[in-house]
Amino acid sequence: MIDALYIAASGLQGSQTQIDTLSNNLANMQTPGYKRSNVNFANVAMLTPAQVAQGAGAQGPGEGVEVLGSHAVFSEGALVQSGNPLDLAIQGQGFLEVLDAAGNHLYTRAGQLHVDSEGYLTTAQGNRLADGIQVPPDAKDLTIASDGKVSAVLGSDTQPTEIGQIQLATFASPDGLQSVGSNAYMATEASGDATLGRPQDSGFGSLQQGMIEQSNVDMVQSMTSLVLAQRAYQLNARVLQAADEILDTINNLRR
Structure with a gap:
């Protein structure tokens, strides 16, 4: 359950980065020569204790998402x-x-x-x-x-x-x-x-x-991606809240 907190937190950070990047793209739609930015994500994986002891390189359960950075897309604007x-x-x-x-x-x-x-x-x-x-x-x-x-x-x-x-x-x-x-x-x-x-x-x-x-930002595509990023942020926030409530329940059972 502790893992759920870290996974949800990484999802919140990743979604916020995506929202910020898309918002900046939309804000520069009318800026001549502007090139939109994309965010690069990677799945964070872990090794089980047994795999670590054996020196294995296989990846275990997912541990959230990591933001690798962003890059400009240099497709030509009109x-x-x-x-x-x-x-x-x-x-x-x-x-x-x-x-x-x-x-x-x-x-x-x-x-x-x-x-x-x-x-x-x-x-x-x-x-x-x-x-x-x-x-x-x-x-x-x-x-x-x-x-x-x-x-x-x-x-x-x-x-x-x-x-x-x-x-x-x-x-x-x-x-x-x-x-x-x-x-x-x-x-x-x-x-x-x-x-x-x-x-x-x-x-x-x-x-x-x-x-x-002109800018190469596509308004429809960017708005759609922005809505999806906002929904992802909300879902990760709910996971964080649910994990916190479950941990609180477990603590109360021990009393």
């Missing part, structure tokens, strides 16, 4: 036109590589760009593109081609001049990327190092100027 020439969406695989204030290399699919005070192309979160593309003060008619070439008409020129090249980054295991907030991710041992390449090259997506990628 692309919609924004009318802003500095908005940039990735169609297919790849991430924009950016640098944060500390010089760390981060990766994102949220391509709502702007030109900062020094002329560099920067994300809405204030991270400059790692390609270091600087737009001259007299530039106009900025164009970002699907292959990442950035051009603008400079000064009194009548023809555009290429001023930079945007590259994309891919990973062997993008599920291993670590979220650092604001739709940005950091490479880990699990994800592997970034592989850089030009858009439209083999294995890389293409860039779409004047478009944004």
Whole structure:
């Protein structure tokens, strides 16, 4: 009966983690470039005393659930036109590589760009593109081609001049990327190092100027999962309460 308390408690913790994750997904449904998160669970098993004495590796009765962590799902969201020439969406695989204030290399699919005070192309979160593309003060008619070439008409020129090249980054295991907030991710041992390449090259997506990628959160699926997680939480709470009442009854019988 004591085991029932621990099993129910692990179920409560797991359900709460699932509820928090799903709630965060739903809260970011309208956030451009947001990628929904999934929670990974594992069944906790134990060895019986006899199996421990024999050094056996077989697993015994279940001992509840354990939260292994969460990971982002990088399926592509719908692309919609924004009318802003500095908005940039990735169609297919790849991430924009950016640098944060500390010089760390981060990766994102949220391509709502702007030109900062020094002329560099920067994300809405204030991270400059790692390609270091600087737009001259007299530039106009900025164009970002699907292959990442950035051009603008400079000064009194009548023809555009290429001023930079945007590259994309891919990973062997993008599920291993670590979220650092604001739709940005950091490479880990699990994800592997970034592989850089030009858009439209083999294995890389293409860039779409004047478009944004919407969140990949499915409202119906997320709401359904949220209801199931809430029901699981309630059932585990009832198990916890029932186990407590049975233990109380047993204690009273001993008196």
